[in-house]
Amino acid sequence: MASFLVKSATLLSLSFTLYFSRTQALSWSADHALWNLNQNETATGPLEYWGEWPAHPRTPSPANWRVPFYMLTLDRYVDGQPSNNDANGTVFENDWTTNQFRFGGDAKGLMNNLDWIQDLGIKAIYFSGSPFINQPWASDGFGPLDFTLLDAHHGTIIEWRELIEELHSRGMYAVRKPEVQMQCASLRV
Numbered sequence: 374m375a376s377f378l379v380k381s382a383t384l385l386s387l388s389f390t391l392y393f394s395r396t397q398a399l400s401w402s403a404d405h406a407l408w409n410l411n412q413n414e415t416a417t418g419p420l421e422y423w424g425e426w427p428a429h430p431r432t433p434s435p436a437n438w439r440v441p442f443y444m445l446t447l448d449r450y451v452d453g454q455p456s457n458n459d460a461n462g463t464v465f466e467n468d469w470t471t472n473q474f475r476f477g478g479d480a481k482g483l484m485n486n487l488d489w490i491q492d493l494g495i496k497a498i499y500f501s502g503s504p505f506i507n508q509p510w511a512s513d514g515f516g517p518l519d520f521t522l523l524d525a526h527h528g529t530i531i532e533w534r535e536l537i538e539e540l541h542s543r544g545m546y547a548v549r550k551p552e553v554q555m556q557c558a559s560l561r562v
């Protein structure tokens with residue numbers, strides 16, 4: 374039995390080593406400083422990445438999550454910062470007259486409309502899709518390409534922090550998931 378456990382642990386360790394040695398992500402660069410979650414400027418690989426929100430107090434979850442939720446796709450909500458609508462500079466990236474491209478909604482637009490949402494009695498906002506950089510036309514956030522870089526269309530790290538702090542100051546919560554499975558689908562892995 375002990376031999377079996379040792380062999381299993383060895384195989385598991387080898388699997389993780391092989392997996393993480395293949396892991397890649399965009400390196401830190403000054404061009405992406407406003408969106409890069411990795412703050413280690415000299416990192417040579419994802420295993421050396423790290424990031425933090427200095428002096429940010431932890432907000433505990435509610436005792437009971439049975440609270441009124443408001444689910445939204447950020448791109449389709451409110452465009453509070455038109456300057457980020459063509460963040461990637463690609464053709465047909467942003468066109469609010471169609472449902473095929475980006476509308477332009479972002480963290481700032483949501484922040485500017487929290488009064489209305491709160492007046493509905495909403496206590497938590499569930500963000501559909503991921504916050505990470507997506508395929509240019511993937512306005513729904515279900516095509517994440519890199520889990521270390523925020524989607525510039527949705528706002529900067531600072532704007533996201535302002536939104537989260539405003540939600541918490543109102544006694545509200547933000548809920549989202551990374552959509553890891555969607556990256557696997559989009560990359561055919």
Ligand SMILES: [Ca+2]
Pocket residue numbers: 452453454455456457458477478479526
């Ligand atoms: Ca925008």
